[in-house]
Amino acid sequence: MADTEATPKGTVPDNANEHCPGPESEAAGKAEGCEGCPNQEICASQAAGPDPDLPLVAERLRHVRHRLLVLSGKGGVGKSTFTGQLAFALADDEETEVGVVDIDICGPSLPQIMGCTGEEMHRSSNGWSPVYVRDNLSLVSIGFMLPSDDAAVIWRGPKKNGMIKQFLKDVDWGGSADGGRMDYLLVDTPPGTSDEHLSIVQMLKGSITGAVIITTPQEVALQDVRKEIDFCRKAGVPILGLVENMSGFVCPSCHGESRIFYPTTGGAQALCDELGLLLLGSIPLDPRIGKACDFGSSFLDTCADSPAAQAYAGIISRIKKIVEQ
Template sequence: MPDSNIPENANEHCPGPESQGAGKADGCAGCPNQEICASQAQGPDPDLPIVTERLSKVRHKLLVLSGKGGVGKSTFTAQLAFALASDESCDVGVVDIDICGPSIPKIMGCEREQIHQSSNGWSPVYVQDNLAVMSIGFMLPDEDSAVIWRGPKKNGMIKQFLKDVDWSSAGKLDYLLFDTPPGTSDEHLSVVQLLKASGITGAVILTTPQEVALQDVRKEIDFCRKANVPILGLVENMAAFVCPSCHGSSLIFYPTTGGADALCRELDIPLLGSIPLDPSIGRACDFGSSFVDTCPESPAAKAFVQVIDRIKQIVDQ
């Protein structure tokens, strides 16, 4: 019987991504998924059923990705979480899998909190009644401590975030957001593999307008397609600078090749929206507050709302 997990673009004689010969068998030569299969552990992971059970009550699991660092991915994840949780009937969780650069606790105003153990596992930190956060930042002795780990240890921590955290303490979870590090490395492979059985709703990919960022985004898009992660769309962040006084805008990162709009048309990906650069966004992150709530009249806040509404519309279809 053929392996139901074999990607559609796999070679005809694919042994299956969970077989001992995955990525190494003769039939793997020239396959676009060869590198992904060869880099992951072969054989079924005995913890996968536990992870799947833990996440069985999560309606939507969203990955926030970027090919390049510094494009505002963590900021966007936090603001998306705040905006979704503004609906009191909606329960939201955020997993910070940027193990070596955990910025979510600071951006969400909970950096001094600690994780507690309960009979059901780890309890995440609650920013508000319907918004929970899990990050290695809560486990460090101080905020300046570096996490100097190799891949296997980082992957083990990500598995614990999914296997040992009681995300369903409220009975359900409407959204679980994953803030990822830049690139396409260990953390990305781990979270995709761990979520495979329970399903990934999709990925939101962030970029800035200049070509040097778009080059890395193309690689992120290629990763999603090879790993069978649905792409909800692309968000162009820092599209222009908005003056806080006159609300006039000027380009900071010039889109020499047409920016995100041209890339989306080229690769047939939805453009979820463009968010201008506003100094108030950085201020909101420093104080761990919701930018949309504190500056609702800002052009950037209105752009955020439009992007978030578009994401909700897509996932609820």
């Protein structure tokens, strides 16, 4: 007799991803393929009608030229490290205004990486003021709002989404203190393709310049990155390219390189070839990267001679060239 048992509530059917209409579709949360998906409720609520706060977000960010997402389906591949170093490098040009939004609500590490732990965000007549790392580099993070560095954020999706919305519509993102333009707004995301990602894509609907997707060479990371790529395509987020992080270990003394995470399926280059994407570059491991993050400094400034710093510089140059075209 044929098995007619329904899919248990709270589980994802085998064909759910295949038939997902995408979070921007009018059928989001309502299609047959949505049944049992953990994101069904949030997709359905977004599809019910336009968010009344979208015009407020658009108005707040009207002076921002480029909005870049840093993504990866896998945790621990270096998204926040890359975001921080990208922000430092862009801000090296004193004429360039850079803002960073840390939407990793449960694991906010950018205050440490960017050297501004212990700071506070303050309210002004124009809304929340971000924390300024440099005169032309600012950051917002829930890390500035916690009672201690060890305090856990134990929130369900709607509360996290509300905080992300506040970061966009209630923060004075006009640029520097003179209220001028902002050239780059970087968004550091948590792993996965869930609440935070749906929220940021909805809030920045139609205005995302592109996404930089971070991976490491081994297949266990690439599997999750494939899901992130699928998310971007279904959500209409342009992909600028992939960055292969921790692509080898470079000895600081002899500059000899060894494989740490072996690319059993060809690494990021093979994935880019398979899916028609650009490999922005590969960054080798260097223990001084971790040291720079712990001390909140720019790795490119302190270790400019490192092969890893040179790789970072090449990738950042490619990103700037792409977005400025």
